[in-house]
Amino acid sequence: MLLAIDAGNTNIVFALVKDGEIRARWRIATDPRRTADEYVVWLRQLLDLDGYGVDDVSDVIIGTVVPRALHNLQVLAEKYFRVTPLVAGQGAAEWPIAFDVDEPYNVGADRALNAIAAHAKHKGDLIVIDFGTATTFDVVDFTGAYKGGIIAPGINLSLDALVQAAAKLPRVAISAPEDNSVVGRTTERQMLIGVYWGYVAMIEGLVQRLKSEIGRPVTVIATGGLAVLFDKHTDAFDAIEPDLTIQGLDILASRIDR
Numbered sequence: 128m129l130l131a132i133d134a135g136n137t138n139i140v141f142a143l144v145k146d147g148e149i150r151a152r153w154r155i156a157t158d159p160r161r162t163a164d165e166y167v168v169w170l171r172q173l174l175d176l177d178g179y180g181v182d183d184v185s186d187v188i189i190g191t192v193v194p195r196a197l198h199n200l201q202v203l204a205e206k207y208f209r210v211t212p213l214v215a216g217q218g219a220a221e222w223p224i225a226f227d228v229d230e231p232y233n234v235g236a237d238r239a240l241n242a243i244a245a246h247a248k249h250k251g252d253l254i255v256i257d258f259g260t261a262t263t264f265d266v267v268d269f270t271g272a273y274k275g276g277i278i279a280p281g282i283n284l285s286l287d288a289l290v291q292a293a294a295k296l297p298r299v300a301i302s303a304p305e306d307n308s309v310v311g312r313t314t315e316r317q318m319l320i321g322v323y324w325g326y327v328a329m330i331e332g333l334v335q336r337l338k339s340e341i342g343r344p345v346t347v348i349a350t351g352g353l354a355v356l357f358d359k360h361t362d363a364f365d366a367i368e369p370d371l372t373i374q375g376l377d378i379l380a381s382r383i384d385r
Contacts, residue, residue, distance in 0.1 A: 240375030258351030
């Protein structure tokens with residue numbers, strides 16, 4: 128089985144994939160200082176709970192936007208799974224898509240992987256919205272080429288900045304409002320309206336601007352943990368693909384004869 132590792136700025140997701148199907152997934156907070164020994168103690172227990180073991184892993188692929196986390200993840204693969212891991216975007220796992228942007232070397236691995244998976248699953252021109260630490264909008268044309276996009280602060284990042292900068296504002300949990308009213312009668316309600324409906328307005332506005340600039344029919348795909356939360360109150364999305372980055376890792380690994 129393939130162990131796909133998606134190392135993001137906030138969390139690292141480990142997923143077991145076989146025949147294109149995700150059999151199990153686990154996540155841990157990203158900490159570049161975490162050693163291979165620490166990873167394996169945690170991961171072995173979770174593998175066992177789901178009925179798997181270290182010997183069930185035959186290949187490892189790593190996609191990361193946190194360069195400092197890469198080394199210890201490579202050591203994990205080599206020391207405990209006894210395989211040389213693929214690294215998305217490097218060596219044998221070089222990107223199979225074109226980057227039609229001014230700085231292709233600066234495109235994050237997660238965005239490239241999302242583009243690969245989205246193009247494999249959907250036809251035509253695409254907008255991929257990933258709700259992560261940052262909220263990213265990526266444009267992928269009908270040939271699968273990455274054309275560029277938008278980076279905005281993630282909703283939790285925006286809320287954290289608001290709370291830290293304003294001494295009297297409380298911390299509130301992100302959730303879908305109970306109704307569509309945008310007149311808040313308490314401080315907490317006003318904050319939730321500002322963050323949630325503000326994000327919905329941003330999503331709808333940017334999607335419309337991107338569609339106008341692309342000038343052809345476009346499929347809008349949402350991914351990331353908060354995609355479902357926003358889907359309740361907007362019709363901006365045509366599809367929800369919660370595991371797009373892991374699917375991109377699986378597709379990339381499947382192209383390589385090992």
